[in-house]
Amino acid sequence: MLVPLTRQKFEQVIPRIASAPQYKYYWGKSADFLKRLLISVVAVLAVLLLRVVLGEGFGTLLFGLGLIGGLYWFWSPVLSASLRNQEYRRYPYSGFFRGRVLDIYLTEELISTEETVNNQGDLVIVENRERRLNLELGDESGFVTEIQVPLRKEHKAIAPNQIAEMVVLSNQPDLSDIVKVTDVYLPTKNLWVSDYPYLQRDMFIDVSRRLGRDRDDSDRRPPRKKSRSSSRRYPDY
Incomplete structure (x- = not known):
């Protein structure tokens, strides 16, 4: 039938944004989390270095970039699952x-x-x-x-x-x-x-x-x- x-x-039935099981799937194992956490740490350090180089004039922009980079470990599974869903939703x-x-x-x-x-x-x-x-x-x-x-x-x-x-x-x-x-x-x-x-x-x-x-x-x-x-x-x- x-x-x-x-x-x-x-x-x-196929959501646009990652569901809880999909988020869990892309969360992965401990090694996957540690890899994402390392990327977040490097991103934050890079933003801090840019702040020293560029000065306070770009403070708002750099704060936003630092926040996004620092939370990479959290939002990366959402992005990966949502992009995979989009492949089917097309x-x-x-x-x-x-x-x-x-x-x-x-x-x-x-x-x-x-x-x-x-x-x-x-x-x-x-x-x-x-x-x-x-x-x-x-x-x-x-x-x-x-x-x-x-x-x-x-x-x-x-x-x-x-x-x-x-x-x-x-x-x-x-x-x-x-x-x-x-x-x-x-x-x-x-x-x-x-x-x-x-x-x-x-x-x-x-x-x-x-x-x-x-x-x-x-x-x-x-x-x-x-x-x-x-x-x-x-x-x-």
């Missing part, structure tokens, strides 16, 4: 997808490489690999897509034929060419499968429930004479 979303609803058309898990498999992906020297003085390249979960998703129309995410313990609950929901993005009004997909929701397990949390999850679950009610109401209505186009249509959300 693929239901077009209105632009208003799409902008609700697509003009979107839809709510409900299908099923067709296949599940694991792979090991190369994350990064490091150069080091062993005890004999030889240069050694160390490969950092990560286990990834791969899901193949599809629906009755024949649409099939794959997503890949870092493997987590909770992924053990995933099994073939489970219902899978997500938002799909397209440049075509009829969604005939899907170019991007978001994180996946498995409602029977109340489980999210994603690397980056694109969706406002409470908003998305609300859309899912309303579409489920509309489908159930449609199924309970008495059959009517079908037109030439017998495919079931759902209202835009």
